[in-house]
Amino acid sequence: MTTAERTASPDALAVPAARAPGCPFDPAPGVSRAAHEEPVTRATLWDGSACWLVTRHQDVRQVLGDQRFSADAHLPGFPFLTAGGREILTGGTTFIRQDDPEHARLRRMLTADFMVRKVEAMRPEVQRLADELIDRMTDGRTSADLVTDFALPLPSLVICLLLGVPYEDHGYFQERSRILLSLRSAAEDVRTAQLELVDYLTRLAESKQDRPDDGIVSRLVARGELSFAEIATMGRLLLVAGHETTANMTALSTLALLRNPDQLARLRAQPSLVQGAVEELLRYLTIVHNGVPRVATEDIVVGGRTIRAGEGVLCTINTANRDEDVFPGGDALDVTRDARRHVAFGFGVHQCLGQPLARVELQIAVETLIRRLPGLRLDIPFEDVAYRSDMAIYGVHSLPIAW
Amino acid sequence: MRIHADQEKCCGAGSCVMAAPDVFDQREEDGIVVVLDAEPPAALHDAVREAAAICPAAAISLSD
Numbered sequence: 001m002t003t004a005e006r007t008a009s010p011d012a013l014a015v016p017a018a019r020a021p022g023c024p025f026d027p028a029p030g031v032s033r034a035a036h037e038e039p040v041t042r043a044t045l046w047d048g049s050a051c052w053l054v055t056r057h058q059d060v061r062q063v064l065g066d067q068r069f070s071a072d073a074h075l076p077g078f079p080f081l082t083a084g085g086r087e088i089l090t091g092g093t094t095f096i097r098q099d100d101p102e103h104a105r106l107r108r109m110l111t112a113d114f115m116v117r118k119v120e121a122m123r124p125e126v127q128r129l130a131d132e133l134i135d136r137m138t139d140g141r142t143s144a145d146l147v148t149d150f151a152l153p154l155p156s157l158v159i160c161l162l163l164g165v166p167y168e169d170h171g172y173f174q175e176r177s178r179i180l181l182s183l184r185s186a187a188e189d190v191r192t193a194q195l196e197l198v199d200y201l202t203r204l205a206e207s208k209q210d211r212p213d214d215g216i217v218s219r220l221v222a223r224g225e226l227s228f229a230e231i232a233t234m235g236r237l238l239l240v241a242g243h244e245t246t247a248n249m250t251a252l253s254t255l256a257l258l259r260n261p262d263q264l265a266r267l268r269a270q271p272s273l274v275q276g277a278v279e280e281l282l283r284y285l286t287i288v289h290n291g292v293p294r295v296a297t298e299d300i301v302v303g304g305r306t307i308r309a310g311e312g313v314l315c316t317i318n319t320a321n322r323d324e325d326v327f328p329g330g331d332a333l334d335v336t337r338d339a340r341r342h343v344a345f346g347f348g349v350h351q352c353l354g355q356p357l358a359r360v361e362l363q364i365a366v367e368t369l370i371r372r373l374p375g376l377r378l379d380i381p382f383e384d385v386a387y388r389s390d391m392a393i394y395g396v397h398s399l400p401i402a403w
Numbered sequence: 404m405r406i407h408a409d410q411e412k413c414c415g416a417g418s419c420v421m422a423a424p425d426v427f428d429q430r431e432e433d434g435i436v437v438v439l440d441a442e443p444p445a446a447l448h449d450a451v452r453e454a455a456a457i458c459p460a461a462a463i464s465l466s467d
Contacts, residue, residue: 065461104414111415111434116424340422340457349414351459356417 012042012050015314016081016183016290024387025256025285026331027318031055035319040303043314051079051312052305053291057323057343059303060292060315064348069294069313071350073097078295079312082183084190085392089293091194094237096350103349106234109223110353113162113216119356122158126361129157130368138372143379143402150369151250151399152243155361159242162357163235164215165204173197177240181392194236201232201239238354245287246358248388248395250365253281255385255399256333257370258378263335268370277335278362283342284333286318289394292346317343373403404448405466408436412462419463422454423447436462 017028026032034041035055043053054063063069072078073089074097080086089097095106112118130150137149144150156174160167179185179193201217205228208218216238220231257264267277291314296307307313321342322330345352352358370376378385379400386397406426408419415434419427426447428437443451455463 065459107414108433108435112430112432113434114417115415115429115434116417116420117429340453345416345459347459349412349460351414351416351418353416356421359421 012044013053015043015045015051015053019387019389022383024385025252025259025333027286027289027316027322031316031319032322035316035323040305040307045079045312046082047080049079049312051314052302052307054302054313054315055319056303057320057326057341060317060320060343061347062302063294063313063315064292064343064346064350066300067099067349068296068298068300070099070297071097071103071294072099073293075295075297075310077310077312079293079314081290081392082185083187084183084185087187087190088180088194091191092198092233092236094233096237100349107349107353109220109225110216110234110238114354114357116356119360122357123360123364125161126154126158126364127368130154130364131372134368134372138403143400146254146399146401147247147251147396148398151254151365152247154250154365155246156243158357158361159239162216162242163238164208164213164217165201165235165239169200172200173239174243177244180240181244183390183392197236197239198229198232201235202228205231205235241352242354242357244393245354246361246365248287248393249282249285249358249362251399252285252287252395253278253362253366254369254376254401255378255396256281256285257366258376259382260333263333264370267335267366268374271367271371273335274363274367275359276338278359278366279339279342280333280335280337281362281366282344283321283327283330283337283339285394286321286342286344287394288344288346288392289318290314290392291316291318315343317346373401375403377402404443404445404451406438406441406443406451407464407466408438409462409464410435412460414460414462416459418457418459419454422457423450426451427454 013030017030020029039056041053095103133150137144156170176193176197205217208221212218217235294313296309296311298309300307345355379402388395413436426440426443
């Protein structure tokens with residue numbers, strides 16, 4: 001391949017593309033237009049390099065389901081959204097940035113902890129935590145920031161319990177997670193935050209040698225197959241992925257329901273809809289909003305276009321989740337829709353390991369919030385909500401609510 | 404309907420258990436798929452088809 005082919009044409013869509021003002025739940029118009037007009041299309045990245053955007057549901061499933069599209073960020077042509085993003089994806093490699101068989105070997109050390117039966121058994125504990133947070137939030141108050149007082153602490157408490165990380169350190173790891181996930185962070189700051197988190201988790205892993213517990217970190221230490229540094233890197237992934245995603249889904253889901261009062265009313269009238277409603281919210285909001293990156297290791301035809309070996313691909317799962325062929329009327333939130341075929345957790349062997357936990361947390365969070373706060377409302381004008389367009393995981397920076 | 408689940412391909416995401424909990428489970432030690440009923444009754448066929456369709460690793464195949 002020549003250098004010219006790696007550089008995008010001047011009229012190629014620049015990504016990440018901006019959302020339309022006033023449409024905070026919808027994908028960027030440029031990407032949505034591509035999904036309709038040229039579903040497999042060329043785009044330009046921050047450094048001027050080119051990649052493919054794959055936008056339709058069927059094509060996204062094809063790419064993410066085919067391991068000839070590699071998840072290894074060290075391969076030439078792998079698409080990065082920012083310099084900081086390149087730092088995250090290439091530094092301290094975890095199994096999400098490896099291919100099989102190494103990926104499968106490492107992932108299988110964790111799959112038992114997130115399996116449906118085990119996570120379902122955690123429901124009473126997650127419910128208790130959710131109720132305690134609401135008790136504290138509403139104690140003598142009629143308003144709060146949902147992010148600080150509920151959406152963020154709930155999954156943070158749960159992942160700390162699972163990993164065996166002391167929750168009192170949440171300020172430390174939440175601040176570093178924020179730096180890692182900000183698209184505005186300088187590469188240097190990302191590197192520092194990354195090192196600090198791994199250092200913190202290395203010391204934690206070492207401490208489990210003398211004081212073992214039932215957490216995942218301690219059990220990985222006891223297993224004896226990984227070095228402390230490897231355990232720390234895996235722990236960092238679980239810690240960051242385990243709280244940021246669910247926290248943002250919780251707050252953004254609440255806002256989406258408040259913005260769609262008919263849907264909120266349906267859910268209030270029939271709480272048994274919550275399971276399907278969470279799938280629909282995952283589909284509709286798709287907080288992994290800048291796409292799932294891969295690089296082709298062979299020439300492969302996708303949607304009629306040939307993607308050459310060495311070319312980067314971003315699977316825009318937010319447009320795939322609005323694909324009219326799979327989700328008719330998909331630009332509307334409908335809590336009664338069967339949305340189970342969404343790809344909000346990705347697809348293929350890298351599909352989210354923690355999805356059973358995310359589901360339990362989100363079902364409990366949404367059900368508990370609307371049951372305990374019948375007068376729930378937004379406490380600022382909708383137009384004033386600050387969105388996380390600048391973050392790898394979409395959501396709201398804060399959500400002032402009243403009840 | 405006969406179900407075959409490929410335990411080598413399975414990535415333990417648990418989608419099949421969510422879609423058809425009466426038919427699929429996960430191994431205690433590593434979360435890999437276990438078929439509880441390889442020839443499920445007709446009433447469960449839709450759920451099983453859904454499970455096969457959403458399996459991220461294409462590990463579930465169905466035959467007549």
